[in-house]
Each structure stands twice: as C-alpha cells, then as structure tokens.
Amino acid sequence: MSSQGKLEVRDISKSFGSLKALDDVSADFSPGQIHAVLGENGAGKSTLMNVLAGFLTPDRGMATLDGSQIPLGHPQDCRRLGIEMIHQHFTLVPAFSVEENLALAGLGDSSGLLDRAALAEPSVLAAKRLNWNLDLKARAGSLPVGAQQRIEILKALGGRAKVLIFDEPTAVLSPDEVEDLFRVLRELKAEGLTVILIAHKLAEVMAIADAVTVLRGGRFVASAQIGEVDAQKLADWMVGEMPERAAAPVAETLEGGLEVTDLWVKGSRGEQAIRGISFQIHRGEILGFGGVDGNGQLELAEALAGVRPAERRGWFLFDGRPDPAPVGYIPQDRQTDGLALGMSILDNLLVTGHRKPTLNAGPFLRMAAAVEWARELIAKFEVKAQGPLVPAGALSGGNQQKLVVSRAFDEDPDLLVAVNPTRGLDIRANRFVHEKLLEAKRHGAAVALISTDLDELFAVSDRVVFLSRGELSASQSSLGLLGSESVPTQEEGAGEA
Amino acid sequence: MRFEPALLRFGRWAAILVVLLLVLIGALVAFGLPVGESLRLLGEGAAADKFGVARTLMKSTPLLLTGLGVAIAWRAGMYNIGGEGQYVVGGLLGAACASFLAAAPAAPLGTAGILMACIAGGAIWAWLPAWLYVRRGVDVVISTILLNFVAIQLLGYAVSGPLRGAHEQVPLTEALPQAIMLHHFDPQTDLHMGAILALVTALLAWVLLFRTKLGYEIRISGASPGVARAYRIDGNRARVLAMLLSGALCGLAGGVEYVGSAGQLGIGFSQQWGFLGIPVALLGALNPIGCVPSALFFGALFAGSENLGRFTSAGDTLVYVIEALVVVGVVALQIAAQRRTATS
DSSP, X not given: OOSOOOEEEEEXXXXXXXXXXXXXXXXXXXXXXXXXXXXXXXXXXXXXXHHHTTSSOOSEEEEEETTEEOOTTOHHHHHHHTEEEEOSSOOOOTXXXXXXXXXXXXXXXXXXXXXXXXXXXXXXXXXXXXXXXXXXXXXXXXXXXXXXXXXXXXXXXXXXXXXXXXXXXXXTOOHHHHHHHHXXXXXXXXTTOEEEEXXXXXXXXXXXXXXXXXXXXXXXXXXXXXXXXXXXXXXXHHHOSOOOOSSOOOSOOOSOEEEEEEEEEEOTTSOEEEEEEEEEXXXXXXXXXXXXXXXXXXXHHHHXXXXXXXXXXXXXXXXXXXXXXXXXXXXXXXXXXXXXXXXXXXXXHHHHHTTOGGGEETTEEOHHHHHHHHHHHHHHTTOOOSOTTSBGGGSXXXXXXXXXXXXXXXXXXXXXXXXXXXXXXXXXXXXHHHHHHHHHHHTTOEEEEEOSOHHHHHHHOSEEEEEETTEEESSGGGSSSOOOSSOOOOSTTTTOO | OOOOGGGSOGGGHHHHHHHHHHXXXXXXXXXXXXXXXXXXXXXXXXXXXXXXXXHHXXXXXXXXXXXXXXXXXXXXXXXXXXHHHHHHHHHHHHHHHHXXXXXXXXXXXXXXXXXXXXXXXXXXXXXXXXXXXXXXXOOHHHHHHHHHHHHHHHHHHHHHTTTBOTTOSSSBBOOOOTTTSOOBSOTTSOOBTHHHHHHHHHHHHHHXXXXXXXXXXXXXXHHOHHHHHHTTOOHHHHHHHHHHHHHHHHHHHHHHHIIIIIOSOBGGGOOSHHHHHHHHHHHTTTOHHHHHHHHHHHHHXXXXXXXXXXXXXXXXXXXXXXXXXXXXXXXXXXXXXHHHHHHO
C-alpha cells in the first residue's frame, strides 16, 4: 500500500433547498494519520464526507488527492481513485456469505462470469496482512456487528484504497468492539492510509485521533493536531458560545403542570433509552431538553405524547391528576411521522380532528364542519395552500411544518411536546414556530421542547436540562461528552447481530 | 411499492378512457381481428339490447363487489390478493348454511341467512392472513395468494364430499330451490337483484371510507403508518378491520353469484372474480365510487367478448389480456406520477 493519500478540500459548499449544509469548507487530511471530523448533528460532517466519496455533487468547491482533482459527484470514479467510505449502516447482504460479500465490492470491474474467489482475493489478502481471522463461508448476517464492520473495511481495502472514511463507526458497537475497532484503525494508519473518522463523541476523538477538524452549522470552525487541544476546547468549538437568552425567563410560573417521577422507557430495540428520570414542567413554562441525538430524546418525547408506553405506572401527573391532559405533539420527522404526504391537508389535519366532538357524530365524520375547521386552521397558521384538499406533499417544508404545528395547537393543549420543531426550516418559519411555542406558554401550557439546537433551546426555554444516555443532567459541561476516563458506549449492540 | 390513491384522480378519467380504448384496439390487433368489426361485435354484445345490458350488469356485479373488497384492504396498506379464496369460502359457507336450512327454506329469511353465511365465510378467510400479519408479520400478499389455493382445494373436497347433492351425477351441491334465489327482474335475462345490492354496497363502502372515523383510520394507517402511530391511531386494528371488511365483500360476491345465478356450487364456481377485482379496484383508483364505472367497463368487456367469441376465434381471453394490461398500465402511471413528484 502506498503512502500517498494527501487529501485537500477547498471551499466546498452544498445546499439542500434553502438549507446550507456546507458553507465554504476547507480542510487538509494527511496520510498515516487518523483525522477526526467532529461536530454536532447537522454540522455538515456527513454531507462533507458524502461529497468526498462522490455521492453528492457540491454546489461549489473542489478537492484533490495527491494533487489530482477528485471527480466529485461520481462515486465509482472516486472509488477508483482510492477514496472508500465505510457507512454507518452496513452495506452487507445479510443472506450472502462473507466471500460473496467481499466479491460484491469488485463486481463492478469484472466480466460476465462470476469467480467469487478471485473477486474476493484482494480483500482476503488484506485480511491476511492484518492478521484478521476470516471465515469466508459464514453468513454475513450471522456475525456480530464488529465483525461485520471489519468485512466492510476489507471490502474497502480490496480496492485501491488510499483514503478510508468512517461514518460514525462506533455508533453501532459495544465497548469491547470499540476497543477492537480502535486497534484496527491504528493498524490501518500504520499501513500509511489516510483515515477519516466522522464523530460526535469527544472522548473517542481524544482517544484515537491524531488530528481533528471541527464543523458547526455547515461551517469550518478549526483544525488542530490533537496534542494542541483538550476536550473542553473541542466542546467549545463544537457547540459554540453559550447563546445569550433572548428573553429573561418568566419569574412567576403558574400553578400545576406536568410532574414526572422515575420515568423508564425502552427504545425500539429493547434497550433502556430513558433511565429513571424525574422532572417538572409548570404551566406557563418551557422546559428545554438538550443533548446529542440518540440519548433518549425520541423515547422521552414519545412517552410524553403517549405514543410509547412508559415502563412504570403512575409516573405521569398533570395538575396532580394521573389522567393525561390534552397533549399537543410535534413529532421529529414531519415527512414520516408528521404528515401523510400523499393525503390532503384536510385528511392530515383529521388525524387529530376526527376525534373532536365537533367534527364527528357517532361513527360518522361531519365533513362540512371538518372542511370549515381545516380552512380556519390554514388561515390562522398562515399555511400557504390552495385549499384544504391539496395534498400535503405539495406544500413547501415550512408550510408542512406549520400544518403539523397548527394541529398540535388546535385544542389548546395543556401539555405540548415538540421535537426539533424547526429542523430544516428557514428563518421566517423558524421564528413562526418559536412564537407559537411562546404563545402556548403564555396561554398556560406546559411545554417540553426537545431539541439538539442549543440556540433554539436557549432562545425560547425557561430552563434547559440535558439528556445523556437516558439520564438528566443540569448543565452542558456534564453532557457526558467530556468523561475522559471511559469511552461513551451503548449497552446494547453487542448481542445484536 | 405503495399505491397512492391520490395519484389517480377523477380528473384523469378522460385520459384513462382514451388509453383503455387504445389498449382495446391494440389487443384486437394483436389477436389478428378486424378492429372495426370486432368493436361492433363487442358493443352489440355488451349493450345492443336488453340481453346485452343484462349480461353486462350481471358480469359487473361480482366484479364490483370483489373490487370494493380489494379497494378497502389496499387503502389500509393490506395488499389482499386473496379475493378469490374469500369468494370461494364465502360461497362454501353459504352452501353449507343452505344444506342446514334445507328443511325450512322460508324465502327472504333463507336468502338473507345464506348471504350472511357467505359474508362470514369471506371474512374468516381474510381474518387469517390479517391475524398472521399482525401477530407474526407474515406478508399479506404471500399468505393471501397461498390461501386461494387452499380455498380452491377446499371447494373441490366439499362439493365432491360433504356438500355433494344426493342426486347429482357430478360433484355439485344440491341446487337451491327457486324460491331462495335472488329476484330476477326479467325471466328472459339472468339479471338479478344482486346488481342493485352491489351498487348499494358501493355507496356504503364509499361512506365508510370517506365519511366515518373507522374509514379514516383505515386510510391513514395505509397512507402513513408513521403518522398513525404518532397520533395514537391503532393501525393494527384498522388493518384487521379492513381485511375483515374486504373478505366480507369478497364473500358477499361469492354469495351473490351463488344465490343469484349459479344456484349450486361445483369446481367451476371459482371463476377468477376475486383476482379480477384487483384491476377493477386499481382502475377505480381504490375509490368505491370509481369502482362502479370500472366494474361496468370490465363487465361490458366480458359480455361483449361472449358475442365476439360467437363470430370469431377470440373469447374471454381478450378480457384477461386487457385486464392484465390495465394492471400494468396503472402501475406504470403510478411510477410515472411518483417520479414526477420526486423530481419536482
């Protein structure tokens, strides 16, 4: 393997609609180094790496590998040049054997006849060189996650890899497997490869990286050798300055509200996502939940909204009563959980509306009343649409979100649960949503705002707490990012093969 | 793939009619038939006199009922391909009920009882795949297809065994007494009360889907399982109920054939009406009202092709070819429309 692999990135910009995912980003990556690209969710790290691997075409900018220009936007050509990406979600075919999976990577270059052994050979040689045990006949799907990841790496090494990009490789691994992966990364580095590691966990970066580049909000913040920085410095770079409060919190909170005691919630894979947290949200208060995605935010929101069962009963008191008050819910993903894009605006509003006593009569819907009600909501929330029978998918992102918000506010909810309610919105729609949250609070609702956007949290919340591995902590410095004694882990994953 | 009913709006009916005509002409050309003459024969067979009209309506009746069944299940995202099996089991349970009632067949009550049994039979045959899906995630397409074969074997067993009529030379059930059969409007034609029943059912199905809470829950559960879940709609309940309704309608189709025209069951009772309901529902945009002209179109084709078959080499085959082309056409339209929305 050559010791070439100097990757230079210059002024790359990429927008998705009105969202600037990358804004004039430049960085240098050297061979024989593990270079971490660090940032919060939405910072642009994955976008940048997808650009370098050819999966996305940037709007502007260029990149060179050992002086020759990379054919951005052409993934096959990028591979041929030696840039390989190890995706977070593996691209293995579970039902295929290891050998067949390895052969698949070389299939693009072969003729019509299939010679599995020959196609897999470069990867097998790489495994020999690295002293990795490899059971070529094993079914890929039956292997532990860490082993599957190694096969992904071997697929990459079977080509002409000079640059290996890892997309958050530790996210799916158990602690032991993380240790193994780090050993592998060091071996790859010793081979002279340029290893790029997308990460948002500080402790991991401090443990393994030689150099680090930090992105925030699509912009380049800083690059440094790891010896020149400490975890605190990196954290500051990642999240920026603590924003000033837009408005002082209301001094007098109202009587009553939500009281949550010892809440335990399981995630979709059976893992303990929320671990015995307790908190109060008074009426007239917005409580912000911050923290890095995947620390229980989704499960907390779904438990509060009554979508996901809580494990212990009696956890939920509103105004001292155990029955759930009217809850307004703004789910995280408006395209999958918020709206049925193929259905009309009216049908989308009816998802809550069909239960309203004014809109039904026994088992029947009162359509005339429903249309009238939908028109009123559209007007009140300034949704730009031709009428209530237009498909929701025909609306712009901002108007779609207004629709979701209007539905949550319709019945003057006592409790409002909002998850990243402004993600992907432009400034005007963003402000609109924030105004509505503040309005709900003024009307005496208890508001749970769950967001990964610190600016948003501090702009509208009265108090902010942070979720870290399913537990609450009061301040950002205990985000769980900074623990240097241990690598942040997820308990699950080990047995999940 | 997911079928988006919204992509096939009524505004496209004109375009669809032109396409259907072209498909028809293309099929005639492919069959090597003189186009003008064949169209005339088709038209005459389907609508020239009261016999043609009656044939068209009679053929449309089971098509409409199974089409409605398919539409409701597919709206819930349950791609029920088991209409044929549900139709057959419906007929079978009806025949079993008739053999019980044989002692005292009071006309209106007996007929109603048999039809209820048919509805129950179809619903049971649809409940099984629905339950397997909800409990074990068994793919509905696969299980419903396979249950068709089970139902047809069951039919063969029943008509040659337990339900075989005492005086029948061939495997057939006892013929129903004329008093039990559905009312025939005109003794010269085969048209019976079932046509009205199907039309009323279409209206009821439309009301159910678009004017009731249950219908709404069925539609949203199919259109977006994520939204249904996030807003605490019990998607599994909606899916199971949609399948029950779907099976009930297909079973009713079997019942209407049984007490409407067949009068007794044999191996030949399975005549693909359950499968043919799929193109009816697709052309009808999964809308019960849309299914009415759609069923009439295919019913007319069947009636017309009988006439065509009297004078040329072609027969029912033509209809099946056209049905298949319609399914392909609707799927192609879907994909084209999805591409357009994806790129815009």
